[in-house]
Amino acid sequence: MRHGKAGRRLGRTTSHRRAMVRNMVTSLLEYERIVTTTPKAKEVRRVAEKMITLAKRGDLHARRQALAFIKDKLIVAKLFDTLRDEYMDRNGGYTRIIQTGNRIGDAAPMAILELVNYREDSDEDSEN
Numbered sequence: 445m446r447h448g449k450a451g452r453r454l455g456r457t458t459s460h461r462r463a464m465v466r467n468m469v470t471s472l473l474e475y476e477r478i479v480t481t482t483p484k485a486k487e488v489r490r491v492a493e494k495m496i497t498l499a500k501r502g503d504l505h506a507r508r509q510a511l512a513f514i515k516d517k518l519i520v521a522k523l524f525d526t527l528r529d530e531y532m533d534r535n536g537g538y539t540r541i542i543q544t545g546n547r548i549g550d551a552a553p554m555a556i557l558e559l560v561n562y563r564e565d566s567d568e569d570s571e572n
Contacts, residue, residue: 452487465491466513472539473519473527477558482543485557489539492557496538499528530561 454461468488472478473495480488495514498506502524510520531538542556 451490452483454483454487466515469495470514470516470519472557472559473514473523474516476562477556479544479554479556481547482541482553482555485541485555488557489541493536493538495523496527496531497536499523500532502528527559534560 454464456464464484465488468478468480468484469492472488472492478485478488491513495510498510507520507524510523511517514520514523538560540558540560542558544554544556546552547554
């Protein structure tokens, strides 16, 4: 039987996988868009959507639960202050995965994981 075996192992130990997902969720909430492999994006999406759901609840216990996973207080503050308001009337589906093809070196399927309300800043484009 396969009870309690949900999730992908991604070729890592439990502690390494947990740390990697924690770092990727923090980066996703900070930059609102990350580029990674497709299996990693699918795993990170599960946790990121749970964090946004915690932010929508908005009470002290939800904030402490988010802080137990996301170690950066500024990112949790951004999650509970700005991102919460953007997703308050949305019932799930806070992230989007865009397939981008295969990586050159090892042909791993790559994807962009971004928040649904992600907007590219026009001043970043004018600098480049």
